[in-house]
Amino acid sequence: MAEIYLAFYKGTGPSFYDRMVDGAIRLFTKGEYSHVELAVKKDVTREDGSVATVYECYSSSPRDGGVRVKEISVDNPEQWLLCKLNFTDEEKIKAYYEKTKGKKYDLRGALGVVLGFRQKKNRYFCSEWCFNALEDSEDGWRFSPNHLEAVFRNTDLFADISNRHDNV
Numbered sequence: 001m002a003e004i005y006l007a008f009y010k011g012t013g014p015s016f017y018d019r020m021v022d023g024a025i026r027l028f029t030k031g032e033y034s035h036v037e038l039a040v041k042k043d044v045t046r047e048d049g050s051v052a053t054v055y056e057c058y059s060s061s062p063r064d065g066g067v068r069v070k071e072i073s074v075d076n077p078e079q080w081l082l083c084k085l086n087f088t089d090e091e092k093i094k095a096y097y098e099k100t101k102g103k104k105y106d107l108r109g110a111l112g113v114v115l116g117f118r119q120k121k122n123r124y125f126c127s128e129w130c131f132n133a134l135e136d137s138e139d140g141w142r143f144s145p146n147h148l149e150a151v152f153r154n155t156d157l158f159a160d161i162s163n164r165h166d167n168v
Contacts (some may be wrong), residue, residue, distance in 0.1 A: 002040050004085045004093065006130065007072075008149050008151050009035035011079030021062065028114045031146025036063070038127050039082065040090050040135060058097050058133065060124040065106040067124055069097060083152065088134055096133035100124060113144045129141065 010057060011030045012019050024033035037057040044052055057072040064070070074080040109119025117130065119141040127148040131140030143151065 002042060002090045004084065004088055004090065004149070005041065005082045006085060007037040007055070007074040008033040008081040008083070008145055009037070009079065010081060010126070010129055011076075013063070016110040018063065025071070025144070026097040026146075028111075029144035029146045031144070031149070033081070033145040033149055034147055036130050036145040037072065037074065038093050038130050039072070040093065049166060058093055058129075059126045060100075060103070060105050060107045060129040061126060062107060063109075064105075066131060067100045069101075072080070073123075081149070083149070085134070092136075093133050095138075100129065110144075111144070113147070122128070 009022075009129070011022075025034040031036050037059040039055040039057045039129075042054050042056060044054055046052055046059065054071050055074045056069060058069045060067045063104060074082060104121050105123045106123030106124045106128070107118050109123060110125035111117055112119055113125075119125075124132070124140075127143045127145045128140035131143050131148060132138060
């Protein structure tokens with residue numbers, strides 16, 4: 001069975017615009033994280049026979065326009081906090097992805113977490129999408145990445161709260 005992580009982004013984006021968006025999210029949500037992914041850790045065999053670890057990441061991203069899946073290098077602890085999840089599986093995440101893939105990013109909903117705007121029902125922001133996928137819920141609109149990390153940290157759902165980064 002594949003290992004599943006919540007991957008919280010604390011890095012800085014490659015462009016000036018990305019850095020401004022990351023900074024604004026951190027400022028308004030009063031935390032160190034600007035984005036979250038559901039990361040499925042996989043070992044893949046390359047053509048030369050070597051084995052490489054990759055992370056197949058699911059979320060809704062403003063940089064990618066909405067709900068998508070892609071490989072992301074989330075194993076840099078200076079940019080990402082990996083929190084292992086023992087209560088979900090890859091099939092559940094894929095099922096929610098299939099239900100929502102291609103839906104647009106919900107900037108209004110992301111701002112609404114802090115400013116009180118209502119989210120759009122057919123759009124998703126990152127922490128909303130991740131919460132909904134994990135909890136089989138539609139209540140994720142209540143959480144920023146920082147709220148989501150605090151909720152899971154404080155309810156002891158992580159495998160080892162004192163050593164949350166998995167050294168790969």
